[in-house]
Amino acid sequence: xxxxxxxxxxxxxxxxxxxxxxxxxxxxxxxxxxxxxxxxxxxxxxxxxxxxxxxxxxxxxxxxxxxxxxxxxxxxxxxxxxxxxxxxxxxxxxxxxxxxxxxxxxxxxxxxxxxxxxxxxxxxxxxxxxxxxxxxxxxxxxxxxxxxxxxxxxxxxxxxxxxxxxxxxxxxxxxxxxxxxxxxxxxxxxxxxxxxxxxxxxxxxxxxxxxxxxxxxxxxxxxxxxxxxxxxxxxxxxxxxxxxxxxxxxxxxxxxxxxxxxxxxxxxxxxx
Numbered sequence: 001x002x003x004x005x006x007x008x009x010x011x012x013x014x015x016x017x018x019x020x021x022x023x024x025x026x027x028x029x030x031x032x033x034x035x036x037x038x039x040x041x042x043x044x045x046x047x048x049x050x051x052x053x054x055x056x057x058x059x060x061x062x063x064x065x066x067x068x069x070x071x072x073x074x075x076x077x078x079x080x081x082x083x084x085x086x087x088x089x090x091x092x093x094x095x096x097x098x099x100x101x102x103x104x105x106x107x108x109x110x111x112x113x114x115x116x117x118x119x120x121x122x123x124x125x126x127x128x129x130x131x132x133x134x135x136x137x138x139x140x141x142x143x144x145x146x147x148x149x150x151x152x153x154x155x156x157x158x159x160x161x162x163x164x165x166x167x168x169x170x171x172x173x174x175x176x177x178x179x180x181x182x183x184x185x186x187x188x189x190x191x192x193x194x195x196x197x198x199x200x201x202x203x204x205x206x207x208x209x210x211x212x213x214x215x216x217x218x219x220x221x222x223x224x225x226x227x228x229x230x231x232x233x234x235x236x237x238x239x240x241x242x243x244x245x246x247x248x249x250x251x252x253x254x255x256x257x258x259x260x261x262x263x264x265x266x267x268x269x270x271x272x
Contacts, residue, residue: 002263003047003068008256010071014041015250017074022243025234033118033195034232035079036239042075081186084118084233086225092156093130095120096230097180097214099222102197104179104211105136109145114209116181118230119195124148134194139179141213149173159223161214179211180221 018039028034046067055062086096097103102116115136122138125131128148130138137145141161148155148165152173155165161178183189188202201207215223 002260003070004256005260005264007069007071008253008260010044010073011253011256012250014039014072014074015246015253017077018246019243019250021077022239022246025239026236029232029234029236031119031195031232032121033084033230034234035081035084035118036232036234038078038080038242040075040078041072044070044073046070079187079189079191080233082233084231087229087231088227089229090227092226093122093124094227094229095122095157095178096225096228097222098225099220101180101182101214101221104139104143104181104209105132105196106139106143106145107136109137113199114139114143114181114211115192116183116189116197116199116209117195121229128152132195136196139211141177141179141211143179143211146176146178157224157226159215159225161224177213178224180214180216180224181209181211182219182221 021037021039025036028036046069048065048067050066052065053060053063083099095103097118097120102118103120104114105117106114117132119132121133122130123133125135128150130146130148132138140146146163148163149167151168152165153168155163157163157178161180162174163176163178165173165176167173183199183203184205185203188200189197190200192198199207199209204210212219212221214221
C-alpha cells in the first residue's frame with residue numbers, strides 16, 4: 001500500500017481532533033471561568049530509505065540521508081490558562097480572581113483533596129454555607145467550608161478574601177478568609193466538568209493542594225474582586241480562523257487519500 005494513504009488518514013484524524021477542540025471552545029464561549037484549548041501536531045517517525053555518508057577529507061563529499069515522513073500525530077492538547085474578561089454583576093457573592101490562583105471547593109466537608117475552579121458564581125444556601133452553583137462548599141484558608149454567622153444581616157468580601165459580616169447587633173465579624181490555591185503548572189490540571197479542576201502529579205510536585213490566601217505577594221495569588229465574574233477566554237475570531245484552517249486541512253488530506261486510491265486503481269488495472 002502507498003505511504004501517502006496512511007499519511008492522509010493520520011492527517012484527517014488529527015484535524016478531526018482539532019475540530020473537536022475548536023467546537024468545545026466555541027460551545028463554552030459564555031461559560032464562566034472557562035479556559036480554551038488548542039491542539040499541537042507533531043510528525044510521525046520518518047522511514048529512512050537511504051543512509052547518509054560522511055565527507056572524506058581527501059576526495060569525497062558527504063551526502064544526506066533520504067527520509068520519507070509517515071504522517072502526523074497529536075503532540076499535545078493544551079489548556080490556555082489566560083485571564084478572561086471581567087463581567088460586572090454587582091452581586092456580592094460573585095467573585096473574580098484578578099491574577100493567578102484558583103478557588104478551593106469541596107464536595108463534602110471531610111473531602112481530603114479539594115477541587116479547584118475559576119468560576120466564582122457563588123451562593124448562600126439555607127444553612128448559610130457559601131456554595132457553588134452545584135452545591136459544593138467554598139473553603140476558607142484552612143480548608144474548611146465557609147459558613148456565615150446565624151445573625152448575619154449582610155456581608156462583603158475584601159480584596160484579600162476576608163468576609164466582613166455585619167451582625168444584627170451592629171458589630172462586624174471578620175474572622176473568616178477565603179481560601180485560594182496557586183498551581184505551579186495549571187496546564188497539568190485535570191478537567192472533571194462543572195468548571196472544576198482536579199490536582200495531578202504534573203500540576204504540583206507531589207500532587208498536593210496548598211491552600212493560601214488571596215492577594216498574597218509571597219505566594220503570587222491575585223486579588224479578589226467582588227461583584228464581578230471572569231468570563232471565558234475564548235477568542236471567537238481566532239477560533240473561526242482555526243476552524244477554516246482545520247477544515248481545509250481535512251479536505252486536503254482527504255484529497256491525498258482519493259489520489260492514492262486512484263493510483264492503486266491504476267496499478268490494479270495493469271493486469272487487464
